Amino acid sequence: MADTRYFVGLDVGGTTMKAAVVDDSGTAFPAVSLPTEPERGAEAGLERMCVAIRQAIEAAELSLDDITAIGVATPGLMDIKLGLILDPPNLKPWRNVAVPQYIRAKFNKPVAFQNDANAAAFGEFWVGAGKDVDSFVLFTLGTGIGGGIVIGNKILEGEHSHGGELGHVRIASPTEGRLCGCGRRGCLEAYASATGVLGRAREETAACREPTVVRQLIRDKGEELTAKDIFDAAATGDPLARKIVDDTAYYLALGACNVIATVDPKMIAYGGGMIAAGPSFLQTIIEYVHRFALDYPGSQVQIRYAQLGSNAGFIGAAGCARNLVLGNPEPTVPVLDHGR
């Protein structure tokens, strides 16, 4: 390849947006972060996205002319094909915001648009944990659980932009399981997200008759208690905390089993804050997968932690921009027909 091409990747979260220039090989220049402040409205948010993109180009000591295309990732709900943020709970009060169209008009560059978890999965697929495999699934473990599926360099977006909504794979009864943020019961997210871990910790502590440091943690920290506190307590050997962490691995494995029976990927990876729990947590997930998944694919699938941390989203967004100009068979951003 004669000249390296440069792409800007922008990952918009509910609190922060993060952007960087990423080159053809997936190497990122220094990233910039700006507060999203969604409460200031969509127009202000779109303008801040443009600021972040400009600052990222400056941080790379490049000019806009050096940029081949731009990729933007935003949280759901969205309509990827139409290029719309619909009504995402963590970007309130934004509704029906045409993100890529706005950015394309400002910069006069091709703009790819993608769900944030899909973009993170694509980043890990491109240059992270999944860089050597052809089919890859990422679970992102945070307050909620997101997911992304990449098969043959293509994100499985789904017909209604809900492909890879792996936090809502159901692992327990839809009538008696734990209540999920989506309003339904029994979703993986209700059990294995940070929120799910804390909910189980509180309930199991209330029901527990043995001594446990979790009881003291709940008293001391109240609403400040985090899933990390529970994992830390498990690391010290507290039996209840260990059970809660072990159950978390079990629930994650059940989610993986359903992905194996549906997509049968070469690799499943876990990202997000919870992976700080380290190798033993991953090993427990793997053991449950071996026990409960279809024998052959369950024994063959590679199970790993993600490698790019919070950079996965903007690197993946840049990768989507690269795919867009390299002739990804499905254009990610159609031109809106304003005449209609």
Next chain:
Amino acid sequence: MADTRYFVGLDVGGTTMKAAVVDDSGTAFPAVSLPTEPERGAEAGLERMCVAIRQAIEAAELSLDDITAIGVATPGLMDIKLGLILDPPNLKPWRNVAVPQYIRAKFNKPVAFQNDANAAAFGEFWVGAGKDVDSFVLFTLGTGIGGGIVIGNKILEGEHSHGGELGHVRIASPTEGRLCGCGRRGCLEAYASATGVLGRAREETAACREPTVVRQLIRDKGEELTAKDIFDAAATGDPLARKIVDDTAYYLALGACNVIATVDPKMIAYGGGMIAAGPSFLQTIIEYVHRFALDYPGSQVQIRYAQLGSNAGFIGAAGCARNLVLGNPEPTVPVLDHGR
């Protein structure tokens, strides 16, 4: 297109193999059926496959020269990429049989090789229930439950040939759920296959204190009892039979919900003997999907019965042959390197 091309599709089942010539538009010529008799061994089985292919060409009043390519579908376990039947329970004692290589050598034509449920899904996608959609999922309801996922004219084969193994999506506890034929617990197949329906019917009848015609059916028919008997009893209004059928729809809907959160297809279709239950059964599945699936994709996904009956497999196999010669990006049958 100047000349119509012709393909032979062959669908090998545990009892019967069925073959027909299918033209470029997916229209099938008269089909031929031969007993599979797997107990006679793989060599005899391969030879009979060749006989079925020849008879299909004769039944179409064509000659081998008219045939562009051949597609063969067989039951799992298999290695699609290597072109091997591994150790399928309903083709005992066949093990590690190189099917497409044998047929290619006999006929000197390109040969596509596919899992039978995947082939049926591709047939329905090509010219059946899914002919107007771009992403399609088929559940085949028989003694077991098979599945196939087609996205953008491409079967989701999976990395280990287990893509779309939808009978083994888990809908209940892996430790307390019903035992599945695969040796694990809680799989959809353990609940909603014909075998699962009969198992639940026997157990619920034993536990039922009310009068029910199912009790009499079990006494009269013994081992001859079929899932159809239960569905027929439900149609006459028997409360227990109605509950069993309603629960079947519920379990199928839970399987659909997990497919929606993973693949988010445009259409989900059901094929196999159970769809003789008619529109009210399908309507019950749809109502449960609306209740338990992610709101937006759950409300948008089209849910239908399959249309091609038992022809779906050989039509889909022919469609795979057509894809092979039209330049499907992933070759389905590699040439075995006998030199190594």
